[in-house]
Amino acid sequence: MSNFVSEIDRLRSVTLVVKDLSESIEFYTKTWGLHVVHQGEHLVQLRARGQEHHVLELHQGSAPGLHSITWGAESQDDVKRMCERLKGLGIVIHFEPHELNDHSGGFGFAFVDPEGRIHQVVSGSKTHTPLHIESLADDACPTQLSHVVVNSLDIAGMTDFLQSVLGFKLSDSTHKMRFFRCNNNHHSIALADFGSVSLNHVAFEMGSWNELMFGVGRVKLAGYPLQWGLGRHGPGDNIFSYFLDPNGLVVEYTAEVQQITDPSWVPGTPEQWARPPERMDQWGFSSQPSDTIKKAMSGQVGLSGKISA
Ligand SMILES: [Fe+2]
Known part of the structure; x- marks a missing residue:
């Protein structure tokens, strides 16, 4: 590396x-x-x-x-x-x-x-042989963890920590977020300015957009409505779909995360990533995030993300 x-x-x-x-x-x-x-x-x-x-x-x-x-x-x-x-x-x-x-x-x-x-x-942790999936309809399964986003009250201090202490690289900044990489994945961790020190969300990588869609379908059919998405983010270029788990914690299926291999990469700035408020993703397809997920992403837990039977 x-x-x-x-x-x-x-x-x-x-x-x-x-x-x-x-x-x-x-x-x-x-x-x-x-x-x-x-x-x-x-x-x-x-x-x-x-x-x-x-x-x-x-x-x-x-x-x-x-x-x-x-x-x-x-x-x-x-x-x-x-x-x-x-x-x-x-x-x-x-x-x-x-x-x-x-x-x-x-x-x-x-x-x-x-x-x-x-x-x-x-x-040196134990590892497994990768699982073979027989049927995406039944068994669509993330390939790995993609990224974790944490809410911070000290974005500048945490940025300095991630860069100067851990040796991560800044990939992009928006008005509310900063994205950091520790390998070629656009971001493995991001900081979000949502007014608390808490978990914003955890994202799981799906092997393809098709696998992501099978996963999203399974979660929806289980009674957990899509809280935000589908869409394609600007920074990271990844497809996103957000849900709440039974604890009210935000989880994401993502796919096609941008790979940064150019050592001369210059991080995008908040001004460069500015977008009209009604445009939630590159495609212009994504709905606005639900009020529930906005609260959950800001660190409020215990919200219900399931439709009661
Ligand atoms: Fe994410």
Whole structure:
């Protein structure tokens, strides 16, 4: 990854706190298309159809939201070197590098960002053979985690942290958001100015627009209406479709995320990405986001995203 100074080479997984583990497992398997790879008394790990051991971990808890973000690194040396580098910069270390006794294994450490989020960096986790999908109508399944968007009250400070400390690159800025990459994907994390420090949404990559449509159809038929989309975003050029999970957390199926391979890429500015308010996406096709999802994206949880039977 010669174009990057970060030891982090990818977004591996997110851990969410959910209020009802059973209900959330039901949603993320039967409706969202993931597969359980490990289940404990108070947590579950779910895989997509790519190699990662899991892309989503759910913890039973009273306050739904983001628990932590897990990044991948290539080697134990990268993990150790990054931890030492962060310590030298005065970053709070949540735990020191060690062999993880987590079910997915690997060697990792964790740090705390300036707004209190916990990030793990792990190398050598267990992996799987990619899943073969027989029938998209029945089994459309994300390939991997695409990105996580977090709401920030200090966009400038977090921008500096992501660039100067983690070594990520800014891909684009809009009036409300900044998009950062740690590999060729246009963004693995984005910051959003929605008036709180909270989770905005978690996006799962679908293998194609066709797979995305099968997934969207399955979620809608399960009683979870599309809250925003379908459309094609400007920054990132990705197709988007947003839903609320049973906790009121926002989840996205996305596809065709822009790949940035040009080392001389110049980030787009808010002025360049300005658009008329009625135009929600490049196509001019997407509806406005629902009032419910606007609240949920700003960090309000517990809203219902399901049509009651
Ligand atoms: Fe997104």
